[in-house]
Amino acid sequence: MSHPDTNFTPEQITALFVDAARDGNHDLLQQFLDAGMTIDAADSRGYTALIVASYNGNIDAVQLLLKNGANPNVLDLKGATALSGVAFKGQIDIATLLLEHGAHIDHANFSGRTPLMFAIMFGREDMARFLLERGANPDLKDIDGVSARDFAERQNMMSLFNGVKA
Known part of the structure; x- marks a missing residue:
């Protein structure tokens, strides 16, 4: 005390x-x-x-x-939001709450990385699928010109995009 x-x-x-x-x-x-x-x-x-x-x-x-x-859209010093953190950890329940409260699904941090990119980079297939189902754009590019679709190809996760238009 x-x-x-x-x-x-x-x-x-x-x-x-x-x-x-x-x-x-x-x-x-x-x-x-x-x-x-x-x-x-x-x-x-x-x-x-x-x-x-x-x-x-x-x-x-x-x-x-x-x-x-x-x-839910406040940025940390790297330009990331709460959704970026839960995306790479795979916490769909919290991602759902954040999106219900107005989190921007495609917000990119200062390196141009979106929550979908983080989910794919960290092998969180369920989270990536969840974000895609809710409208995340797989074709946005980070500062290196790499998209979520590109990350998925590197990670052998292209099945995520079955039925998703290029």
């Missing part, structure tokens, strides 16, 4: 909020929100509570944050 005379900097408070999301501490997240915490506050890496909760698979925390207005 902290002492009443302890003063935290705004950066420390944000770090504690993001840590609560990482740990899936629903009650502590709610206490922060009840106290007026800025829901999309980012830590020193540009990570918001939503990005961290999503990446770590804490679906209850993700639901709480989205219900309270967290923006």
Whole structure:
């Protein structure tokens, strides 16, 4: 328990909020929100509570944050959104929530990589199929001129595109 005379900097408070999301501490997240915490506050890496909760698979925390207005399209310092993180981890349940709350399915990070590219690069076939079924564009190119379709060819995952127009 902290002492009443302890003063935290705004950066420390944000770090504690993001840590609560990482740990899936629903009650502590709610206490922060009840106290007026800025829901999309980012830590020193540009990570918001939503990005961290999503990446770590804490679906209850993700639901709480989205219900309270967290923006699923906030970028970390690499230009990635929460959907990018769940795409390469294969967390379809959280991807569904993010998309239902307005996450941009084809958002590319600063290297031009989309969630679909991450899913394919990390061998997450179910996630790649899920994103394609929801309209992800397999032909967008990253800064190296490589598309999700190209990554799939390298990974021997071209069956993903059966029925998907080139």
